[in-house]
């Protein structure tokens with residue numbers, strides 16, 4: 076964990092096919108500033124959402140995707156490692172090597188269901204399963220509206236298994252003026268949960284507006 080804002084070793088980052096690609100891209104960029112290695116898995120549906128909601132056309136090839144994301148995040152080449160969805164030999168597929176922290180942003184209801192039911196059918200699902208079984212820190216940023224009873228049951232199951240459910244719901248109490256402010260809010264809350272001090276968004280009670 077990062078207690079002094081120093082780079083920590085490794086984290087797993089996943090994007091799935093829920094709306095909110097800008098949240099995912101921003102969070103990934105932030106993580107590359109704090110971690111020496113960010114293991115990345117991106118579902119097929121997430122690539123469709125990325126193309127729909129951002130200017131990024133992410134190639135299917137993990138090597139090409141890695142190069143593009145490295146350029147996008149402007150980080151060193153060794154930081155981002157992208158894996159295909161069936162790369163069972165990657166470190167994140169095993170409790171003996173996987174980082175203890177994983178973030179899924181955005182998280183589709185499909186992936187929430189698969190993880191809640193222990194499917195482990197793709198590397199992304201397996202990586203989440205590993206973090207849960209190893210009692211690591213799994214942060215899930217679901218996006219759907221409204222949530223059905225089935226979605227809520229699956230999210231409850233994941234919460235009971237130790238995951239932290241952090242919906243992509245930015246607050247408005249700090250006076251956001253742009254979409255970027257809203258994105259910063261969500262990234263800041265995630266970084267806080269990972270133990271990383273950051274100045275992305277004001278904390279409750281520290282706003283100029285709240286000073287009397």
Ligand SMILES: Cc1cc2nc3c(=O)[nH]c(=O)nc-3n(C[C@H](O)[C@H](O)[C@H](O)COP(=O)(O)O)c2cc1C
Nearest residue numbers: 091092093094118120121127183184185186218219
């Ligand atoms: C542009 C677009 C937006 C979508 N938004 C959502 C969403 O907000 N939440 C959700 O659960 N699924 C959403 N979906 C549907 C998922 O992508 C779909 O259920 C997919 O099978 C999820 O697969 P994955 O979990 O492997 O990424 C969206 C799909 C597209 C193409």
